[in-house]
Amino acid sequence: MSLEKCDIGVVGMAVMGQNLALNIESKGYKVAVYNRDHDKTKKFIEERASNKNILGTYTYEELAKSLNRPRKIMLMVKAGKPVDDVIEQLLPNLEKGDIIIDGGNSHYKDTNRRFKYLQDKGIRFLGTGISGGEYGALHGPSIMPGGDKSAYEEMKDIFEAIAAKTEDGPCVAYLGPSSSGHYVKMVHNGIEYAIMELISEAYDIMRKVFRLSADEMHEIFKKWNDEHKSYLMEITYKILEWKDEETGKPLVDVILDSAQQKGTGKWSVQDALDLNISIPTINAAVNARTLSAIKHERLEIGNIFDTPVNNSLNNDFINSVRDALYIATIIAYAEGMKLLQVASSEYGYGLDLSEVARIWEDGCIIRSALLKPIQKSFKSKPNLVNLIISEEFRKDFENRIPKLREVVSEIKKIGIPIPAFASALDYFDGLRSKELPANLIQAQRDFFGAHTYQRKDKEGIFHTEWQDIHNI
Incomplete structure (x- = not known):
């Protein structure tokens, strides 16, 4: 096996692909890269990858020939x-035992289909979630592989070399078979x-x-983040102090309120x-984005039903x-972990929820100090019925639910939407x-x-003849 061959190939040279290739190379691996736009590959090699152990390739055949066996292509x-198209173009150049890793945000059902399709051809497949955005891809993401x-x-x-690191280890773990990683x-x-x-909100x-x-x-969110230690809270207070170069106003104030x-x-x-x-809560967040996108409707309706906000x-x-x-x-974490728990059983993933929480502790968008007690909760009780009754959070619920109730009650009186x-x-x-009106x-x-x-x-099982159907 030639020492000149590369350890891994990366297909796709948008910023995420470039940053991941640079991250891998920085850990001592030789990387081959490919992009269907050859000019993009050439520019990357000449600029960001200049003098690095990264090889530009311009055909799938060239990419395959540049790799050590078994070939690993991300x-x-x-x-x-696009994922299916790349797989089809790669296949004629691969051999049994080679590995394809899909590092995009693929739907888990597509991953199941691709896993079976490639398995039948002798190609090993990993559906791999990667979180952390462009910065994480370069400096250490959270990696969620399954397959x-x-x-x-x-x-x-x-x-493990390229993942974010915590005191508990690299933020990556094999999660389970088929589509578990993308799920x-x-x-x-x-x-x-x-x-x-x-x-x-x-x-x-x-x-x-x-x-x-x-x-x-900015100052309030920065102070609150002492407790959360949350990436999303951190970027929030940074956004709030950012000034627009054109107007001098806070940039957040000139951004249109229509989320994609x-x-x-x-x-x-x-x-x-x-x-x-x-x-x-997750459902409400999705609905809120959908509602935000209909700006013209909101303007029309808001002109009819204006809600003046009085601070009392x-x-x-x-x-x-x-x-x-x-x-x-x-509660948002609790909902997500419950969905993972049920899906794991239904789809045969065999997820270890404490490991899921562990690999989310750094590198990913939802990293937060809350993930350490979440990890502990599922480590001590893998079949915990719901995170809200865990020993780690029970006091929080006793002390802070009244505050959530106060906020919802008072803000609803004012008329500001707070769906989440x-x-x-x-x-x-x-x-x-203990009793819901579902009996009715x-x-x-x-x-x-x-x-x-x-x-x-x-x-x-019972049925009542509520109506005399013979007299209808």
Whole structure:
């Protein structure tokens, strides 16, 4: 085997692919890169990869020939059809036992399909979630691989070298078979949506109710982050102090209030519905983004139903917002972990939720001090029914749920939308309710559709003839 050959290939030279290639090379590996736009490959080699152990290739055949066997090729291309197209073009140049790693945000069902398709051809496949954005890709992401376990063992040294590091080790672990890695990344993104929405709702309360400036909110979020140690909180206070070069205003104040989404949060909600799992805070965050996108409708309706905001709350209320944000963030994690727990059983992933929390502790978008106690919770009780009753968080819920209730109650009186805060509280209240009105719903279903019901006082399935159908 030639010493000149490369250890791994990276396909896709957008910023994520470039940064990942540079990260791998910096850990002592030789990397071959390919992009369908040859000029992009050439520019990367001449500029960012200049004088580095990175080889530019310009055909899939050249890429394959440049790699040590078994070949390891990481795809950093747009999810969907582009992944299938690259796989088809790679296959004629690969041999049995070679490894393809999909490092994009692919839908887990696509990953299942590709895993089986490539397995039948003797090619090993890893569906691998990578979180941390462009910075993480370069300096150390959280890596979530699932699929062929022998392929993971081949990739383990590279993954561990490039991943973010904590006192508990590299932020990477083999998560399970088939699509487990991409599923975990999907849920990660759902939690991400929820936390972003919760932070944004806290920001909205502070600017509309207390008329705080961006600089004042910068200081508040910075102080709050002493407790959260959260990446999303950190970027929030940095954003709030950023000034627009053209106007001199805070940049956040000139950004249009219309949020986009790539679909991963929506996928979490869709699959939760399929699995009959309630994740209302994540769902509310997805809905909030969808609502934000219809700016023209909101302007038209807002001109008819204007809601003047009168501040009748004292400044101590901001401390209640702090506590509400903290406990609602824990609820967002609880929803995501519950979805992972059920999906793991349903899809045969065999997920270790304490390991999932561990590899999220650094490098990823939802990294936070909360992940250490979450890891501990599932390590001591792998089958924990829900994070909200764990020993690690029980006191937090006792002390801070009243603050969340206060925030939801007072802000709803004012008329500011806080869908994630309200949904988090409803999730908690629903879970702690020993009696829900679903008995009436089931009676209604039986009345109009003979859907039957169960009884409290005896076993069996029952139906009542609510109507005399012969006289209708």
